[in-house]
Amino acid sequence: MIRAAIEIADADGPGSLSLERIAAALGVKAPSLYNHFSDKAEILAGVARSIVMETPRTPAPVGGDWKQWLIESSVRFRETLLKHSRAAPLVVEYFPRGLLEKLYAEHCLVLAAANVPTNYQMFILEATHRMTIGAAMCVATGRPAMAPFANPDQFDDQLNESMQQGNWSDAKLFTEMLRVFMDGAEADYSRRELQLDQPS
Template sequence: MGRRPMIQRETVARAAIEIVDADGPAALSLERIATKLGVKAPSLYNHFSDKTEILAEAARAIVLETPGHGDVVDGDWVSWLIDGAVAFRNTLLTHARAVPLVVENFPRRLLERLYAQHCRVLDENGVPVERQMFIVESVHRMTIGSAMCLATGRPAMAAPADPDQFDAAVLATLTSGDWNDDRLFVEMMRAFLVGTGASEG
């Protein structure tokens, strides 16, 4: 029986994620990964052509952590899409320091498979074909954008630095505490999806 290789692609990807989670993307290097795994840096080239390929594998591993979110219930594809987007956003924010890495190295084939799956679900639930990719791509971009804002320290609906610029009523909404990033994301998504008109009977 053959020996299991000391280095595996998923092990390297996981080591890269752990380094970025702890110290940010700037800390990631082949030498740091190799040290973490107890091997020499050149041995990584037996499994990856370069650092870019390791980043892509790490991004893929993070994306695949997103849990499934079941089937559409009673034709409510809007809630189904929102639930999936929330799950993906939560996964990204579990690795907040790695969000830029995922954005820059998002595995294209995996993304295309997810898009195709989502289009099939929308089609099964009566969404016009000409709106399907528009909706799916927009949801993906809003999810990534929301995660990037929060991961880089830009909270939603925060009290302004210069409150005199705002009408008193608007300022009251900003300082009420009624809004946070999670609520803003869900309500933004729902407003967009209902506003597409694709959910009308």
């Protein structure tokens, strides 16, 4: 049933997910769906959970390279969302919180093993999660990275030149955005630790 609902959402978007259409895809009557789910919201939550669960797991880093590991994990999640781009808004609305909390707990262990301070762990994970969701939604809703201006003559040469530098694809923008953020977070907690170690 969930697979049928995902296929409908992938084809025509979340707005097409009526009980009648899901039932028709399964060759049953709509009321029979209530034998498995209490209401439509539970079906939508099941769709969101199933899509999230498709994300391949990234093995824990060897040698403590938590930044590259977290970038790879985020890239895999973004790619999963984009495989279901028309259903991505549904995943955001019905994101399985219990699953996210379990994932956060596992990821905190990895960050702790890499000596990331406890007070930075959830900050890094939540920020990365939000950037991943936002980046996927931009692509899913048809807003490409660094799209050329429709009327470049309205802007000065410096701005137009900046837009043309770097050949920013959506994938490159996403990974570099994460990398700069994580480098900044690492630099910040390293600086704070250094200040604490210095004699007063």
